Amino acid sequence: MDSVARYIDQNDGFRYCRLGAVRLVFPGHANPKQRLEEIQELNDVAEDVLEEHGIDLLELLTWPGKVQQEYFLIGHSNTFTHNQAIETPDEDDDGDSAAEESTSSKVSVDLAEYTDDGAPDAESDSDEMEPDTDSDQPVSTSGDNGDTRAQRIKNIVNDHFDGRIGAQICTLNLAPLGEMPVPTSRLLIPPNLTLDPVETSRKALTANLVRDLNEDRIAYLHQSLVTKAGSSDSHDYLVTSRLAPFGTGHGIVTESDLQTHLAAQDQYRISSYAPGPASDNWGLPIGPHRRYANQQTSHPSKLEQFDEMSLRQGSIEDLAAGYPEYRALLSGRVYSDDRYSELFGVYGRLPVSKANLLHFLAISPSYFDADSFDGLATTDAPEYHTTSLDAEIPGTRQSYGVEEAGDTTTVVDSSDEESLPHKELVNSRVRFLVRHGHTIIAVDQDVLDADIDISGEDPTETQYLEGESRPDIVSENEGVIHFHEVEVENKTKPSALITNLARAVHHDHPVHIITETRRDAESKLWSLTDEAKKGPVSMPFKRTDEKGTILYNLDKAAHQDKEVWYLLPRDQTEAIWRLTPDDRLQLVGEGGTILAEGDAEAPAGSFVFHTPRVRQDGNEWVLETSGGEILRRRQSKRAAASGYPYIRLPCVAPRFEFLENTTVEFESENGFTIFDKPPKWERPHENDSVRYEEATKTFVELVTVEKQDAEIPIPKLRRRFKSWYRTQTDLKEPNETWFGRALRAYFDVDDSDDHNKTLVGRTFRFSEGLLSPDLSFVDDESE
Secondary structure, eight states: OOOGGGGBOTTSOBOSEEEEEEEEEOSOSSOGGGOOOSOEEOHHHHHHHTTSTTOOEEEEEEEEOSSBEEEEEEEEOSSSOTTGGGGSOOTTOOSOHHHHHHHHHHHHHHHHHHOOTTOOOTTSOTTTTSOOOOTTSOOOOOSSSSOOHHHHHHHHHHHHHTTSSEEEEEEEEOGGGOSSOOOOEEEEBOTTOOOOOHHHHSOOHHHHHHHHHHHTTOEEEEEEEEEEOOTTSSSSEEEEEEEEEEOTTOOOOSHHHHHHHHHSOOSOOGGGGOSSSOEESTTOOHHHHHHHHHHHTTSOOHHHHTTSSSOGGGOOGGGTTTHHHHHHHHHTOOOOOHHHHHHHSOBSSEEEOTGGGGGTSEEOOOBOSSOTTTTOSSOOOOEEEEEEOOOOOTTSSOOSSOOOTTOSOOOOTTOOOOOHHHHHHHHHHHHHHHHTTOEEEEESSSOOOTTOOOOSSOGGGOOSSSSSOOOSEEEEETTEEEEEEEOOSOOSOTHHHHHHHHHHHHTTOOEEEEESSHHHHHHHHSOSSSSSOOOTTTOOSOEEOSSSEEOOEEEEEOEETTTEEEBOOTTOOSOEEEEOTTSEEEEEOGGGOEEEEEETTSOGGGSOOOSOEEEEETTEEEEEOTTOOEEEEESSHHHHHTTSOBOEEEOOOSSSOOOTTEEEEEEETTEEEEOOOOOTTOOTTSOHHHHHHHHHHHHHHHHEEEEEEEEEEHHHHHHHHHHHHHTTOOSOOOOHHHHHHHHHTTSOEEOSSTTSOEEEEEEESSOTTOOOTTSHHHHHHHO
């Protein structure tokens, strides 16, 4: 992030920005066939967001963008504002420290001016803003002092839309819209009356508004602010809804502009889009406004102090121009509606039920070839800057962001196809194998490049293994079947690679790991940093804790019969699976509690889970605690489980390492080069005894864990050590005597019995040869 000064305007005021805004990204900017056409519902998203810890108000901003209808979600807190992260500059920011201190101090003052902390109106009950949740319900907590609201909102969006709509975390800047008065209308409703439900009116207010203004090519900004009502209220939510249309005639520069502005009829008033009894602030009598403002001058309100309601330069008419509402819209404030209720008997914070929430949270995925803000003399479109990049879009070369009009790439939605780099590397590997005399038996890809000369049956149409889990390439050379696994853009989740390695061991075939670069090859075999111990080939598990081995997780989620899916408590973000030396799997919770346990060779989904779960109940999905208490009901599984991470199944490796049958190769000018980097313990310049000691230490720590009163016969350990040693170096290996000496350098050895020497206080991590049915190739073969 840039320095704090970036968000300070030329008058030392704080810019109208939102840190941690979540942008909704629609597919199909470059390919109309992939575009969404139907209105998308955000009401369930809003419900789940407002149940999150530390999110007391949800803001939805929308305007016509350059290529799509822009929608941004922002979470606000009573105690932690959306801009608060800017108060403390990054420690790495350059510049004079005294100047930074001054700027930071100024920002803190301006934050107080431009936020009201989501405080309720003076007439509201004190409990109105309190979350209406069960005290026993798990809540999200941050692992550090950082603000995680944007990431949690993004996760909820991803859960609800399942990839149909993308999400980016951005910094949103509304300052380009300018501070000139704009005819901002705010929706008002009389007491005891409500909007017509969407089911009756067949129209959603916001969606109808967006459609009409886009058809007229009007630039505008629409805002919805949603908070939960108090537990004793008859309604569910309080909503503030504002519309600020921009156009060539809306700029107010001189007094005559103001008079013309007030005399004109505003055809784009928010109330004209509301089904049912509703009005707005635009055109309300000015006299009551003037008297109200004058009455406040003896005891200035907070808004008056900051020029929202004061008689600025002698004219009160700017109130009728919607100036206070426009300033509040830019600042992201609810803005008290005392004036509307006292003077006109209407509510500016609309009490709505869950059913009517859809009026303000139905989004239209529109697409544009031109920018509606182009040509406006007094304003520019809002700006946004990506601060957290999304995962790679499948099927394209671009790593982050979205496509712009004219791009040649397309977004492939909900597709399991391999990426273009993966396909290219598969083709390169097949060419290399054919050139070196291999017969290509099977290729797990739709098509190969036309220039590849393969005689006989098309390998893309054949299968060497049954089921969905297959090697990328299967080849035969001199009577030996080889598996080839192409690894592209798989840097953080090694469970897929470990599964492929386990599959090769299970079928007793050598396997070749193929990467694009030497650096990628190293990450598969060893490590990229000294802090990391090993890569998945040489160490297919994460680490050791005091009771066993912590495993990597598969992508598959734990469930039973497709009707019950298990979830983590909201204060835990990742499933931690431990494999004990007696081959037991344990799901570890906070404080070391065991949330589930069972045999390592049994399906983990069959264990008894002491965790939240989501289950199907007729046409609905129910979220409930481990004790059976129902927390919410939703129409889809993802919506019901939103905010609770799925429990991913453990990746149980059948071996301590896969060095013996694995070759790691990377693409080079001559085709492919075997990655041949010696282990750190090899040290050919050292004497043999040092190498033996370091190799033995590495090996023992790899295959064993500490356990009181346990012991391992040294002959058994030595036999296992020799095969491990030979796969990594051609240097002389230790004989039986030297192996025992090397063990004593770091570990306790009981040699009281010459015929039964043992390693003391350690046991094997687990039994080699374990075969978990949760591995994908095991599922295929059991069907």
